Amino acid sequence: MKRIATALCTASFVVVSALGAMATDYTKGVVKKIDAKAGKVTVIHEELKNLDMPAMTMVFRTADEAMMARLKVGETIEFVADRVNGKLTITELK
Numbered sequence: 065m066k067r068i069a070t071a072l073c074t075a076s077f078v079v080v081s082a083l084g085a086m087a088t089d090y091t092k093g094v095v096k097k098i099d100a101k102a103g104k105v106t107v108i109h110e111e112l113k114n115l116d117m118p119a120m121t122m123v124f125r126t127a128d129e130a131m132m133a134r135l136k137v138g139e140t141i142e143f144v145a146d147r148v149n150g151k152l153t154i155t156e157l158k
């Protein structure tokens with residue numbers, strides 16, 4: 065019986081890990097415009113599954129200035145976006 069419980073526990077852990085990995089899937093996008101002063105970047109992004117958003121061009125904020133400094137216009141990026149204080153923000157950049 066103990067063995068079954070351990071197996072179930074391992075199985076659910078794997079499922080949770082898989083869901084977690086899906087939630088942080090990177091989305092591809094192309095940087096169209098950067099307004100570092102305003103902390104805004106316009107990205108032509110592919111579908112953002114975690115935000116239930118189709119592919120489009122839109123403005124994001126970045127998690128911090130260091131991330132902003134890594135962006136270049138015309139560059140293809142892979143990123144994770146989420147709502148931070150109600151604002152769509154790039155939280156991770158590959």
Ligand SMILES: [Cu+2]
Nearest residue numbers: 117120121122
């Ligand atoms: Cu969008």
